[in-house]
Amino acid sequence: MKYEAVIGLEVHIQLKTRTKMFTRAASGYGHEPNTLTDPVVLALPGALPVLNKAAIDQIIRAGLLVNCRIADECRWDRKNYFYPDSPKNYQLTQQFAPICLGGSVEIELPGSARNIMGEHKTIPLNRIHLEEDVGKLNHFATESLVDYNRAGTPLMELVTEPALASGDEAAAFLTILRATMQQGGVSDCDMEKGQMRCDANVSIRPVGSTTLGTKVEMKNLNSISYVRDAIEHEIKRQTALVEKGGSVVQETRDYDGLTGVSQSLRTKEDAHDYRYFPDPDLMPVHVSAEWKNSLAATLPERPFDRQRRLMADHNLPYTITSVLIWDKPLADYYDAAVKLAGSDAPALAQPLGNWITNDLLRELGATKATFKEAVAKIPPAHLVALVKLIAAGTLTTNTAKEVFAEMFATGDAPEPIADRKNLKAVPTDANELEQWCRDAIAANAKAAEEFRAGKESAINGLKGPVMKASKGKANPKLVDETLRRLLAE
Ligand SMILES: Nc1ncnc2c1ncn2[C@@H]1O[C@H](COP(=O)(O)OP(=O)(O)OP(=O)(O)O)[C@@H](O)[C@H]1O
Ligand SMILES: [Mg+2]
Ligand SMILES: [Mg+2]
Incomplete structure (x- = not known):
């Protein structure tokens, strides 16, 4: 039995x-x-x-x-x-x-x-x-x-x-x-x-x-x-x-x-x-x-209710929400950041979730700081500013990580850090950028051909030479746009 x-x-x-x-x-x-x-x-x-x-x-x-x-x-x-x-x-x-x-x-x-x-x-x-x-x-x-x-x-x-x-x-x-x-x-x-x-x-x-x-x-x-x-x-x-x-x-x-x-x-x-x-x-x-x-008016949202809301409103994946909901201060921090993102929230909600559950928590673990101390260093507004700089192409994921570490160490906002460490993508002269792109396409005819034939990833083989020509300072988003425009011609 x-x-x-x-x-x-x-x-x-x-x-x-x-x-x-x-x-x-x-x-x-x-x-x-x-x-x-x-x-x-x-x-x-x-x-x-x-x-x-x-x-x-x-x-x-x-x-x-x-x-x-x-x-x-x-x-x-x-x-x-x-x-x-x-x-x-x-x-x-x-x-x-x-x-x-x-x-x-x-x-x-x-x-x-x-x-x-x-x-x-x-x-x-x-x-x-x-x-x-x-x-x-x-x-x-x-x-x-x-x-x-x-x-x-x-x-x-x-x-x-x-x-x-x-x-x-x-x-x-x-x-x-x-x-x-x-x-x-x-x-x-x-x-x-x-x-x-x-x-x-x-x-x-x-x-x-x-x-x-x-x-x-x-x-x-x-x-x-x-x-x-x-x-x-x-x-x-x-x-x-x-x-x-x-x-x-x-x-x-x-x-x-x-x-x-x-x-x-x-x-x-x-x-x-x-x-x-x-x-x-x-x-x-x-x-x-x-x-x-x-x-009843003093009660917080319950964890699974919060999870459903985060998934529905911001399209957050389970992996992110299942970290946030167990820790009220962390989830409150996320909500505050999304609110500050305002009309950019739809685009920034997921990157914010990633930065909080990966980078912020990693930094907390590594430094043994309390969450309160971390928030004092990186208030939600600073994180939103950082994510906006990435979205605008002013920082790359890599340079943003460097800025983030400095934000955590100093409590400064991302923009002055990026300036003083010279990490911002430089607004390049449009003609100069276009020339670098034309050069890259000419020098890498095979990659260009493959991209035109539908191989999406082939464009990466063209971005490298452009970034190199710009000494790493070109705005990656602009590079991508310019290459696509020229390749479509
Ligand atoms: N047959 C059963 N199998 C498993 N769980 C049971 C069964 N019958 C009752 N229970 C559970 O046992 C628990 C009984 O708890 P309750 O506080 O009502 O009584 P108690 O244990 O006799 O009292 P005390 O608080 O003095 O320990 C409840 O959680 C109930 O769901
Ligand atoms: Mg009992
Ligand atoms: Mg009992």
Whole structure:
């Protein structure tokens, strides 16, 4: 029998807010242990929570970015359990009335080659709710110490429907989700800092079956490639088990990304009973249409929407757009440049894309400069000016590269650089140019003949001698035009 995998993800993302969810204590990472605390975070007797509106703003923005319906009202529940990372023995969450309902995420699967767009699929979501993060246990040789700095940080939990089919799909999902939330300013989603964490639920079923198999939840997956590996590993483990006549037991497993080995953490028998109940200290939150709309107005274009627009409006190839859309400042730079190109945009849109995704990024990599520093050196207007000089034939691709390097080094505009380095094609006397062209045709009768017979590339054999006669200073565009005119005579 053939089996297929069914996967559902639970993704926790820390929301970017200045302070914690129910108190004024600061949110942050990398501080001295237990310095970002106060009586509310530590759950000292008598401390009462006060909701941070910024956390609700952020989760509404997150929900709108992934097409959720925003509930008119959401409420708070206590999820009760004892563990030393939680100072108050319960976690505030939204079990029964979450703020974001449904929704979907568009993913792109890997294409057949790097330069070919992969298939797009829509993954339905179940909900997104808000909860508070817990503290962190640090284990040493003989003791464990708890750091409550993370406790109380606003944390969204996004839950997908069981609708993904492979580790690759899960990786594609997390990749676009991370970019969308980063670009929307919802979170930095740095997985190494624990700002984005994922649990993967995996089951298998016979191909064609519509009922779900028993799921296993894989926890502690702290990179996208570990999620992909853990899922593939778990699909193999379950398939082998079932093929041997065994059956999958519902359990939580821990996957070690370094060794690629998983082990059972707990099975269904000791599954938690969290004794959820409404929190008596917090009021329900009402979300008005005005509140929602004002947040919707602050959202950026989503990456795949942007890609479709760039391809449709500027005829950009997939290879260029698939570099731009993952990096908002880079794509914004491109948009700014095209806007400045004005009526020349149709001709310059693609060269601009090439210069940004090839030359600018190469220079960034080579100099280890930040993008901000690069933009300070080469503002979009300077790049547009450079591309215009090439289009006009004043610079050749080669001389433009030299100018570009100097632009990056000095922050100067291209024109003065081309002047002082004497790189501009010199406006040649039309008669002189025509004479050089006539000489080249006469001296290379064979190439001329071939061109006239339809061999387009033969004209290059005539351009060389003309450029040589001009000592490299002739305007290549004019040379091309003049040669064609004379050859047509
Ligand atoms: N049979 C199944 N096979 C694969 N995935 C499943 C299956 N049934 C449910 N899932 C997925 O498991 C996840 C369940 O997450 P949810 O947060 O609702 O519950 P939970 O894991 O029990 O709760 P907790 O937040 O306490 O871990 C969802 O992503 C869902 O799509
Ligand atoms: Mg969950
Ligand atoms: Mg779970």
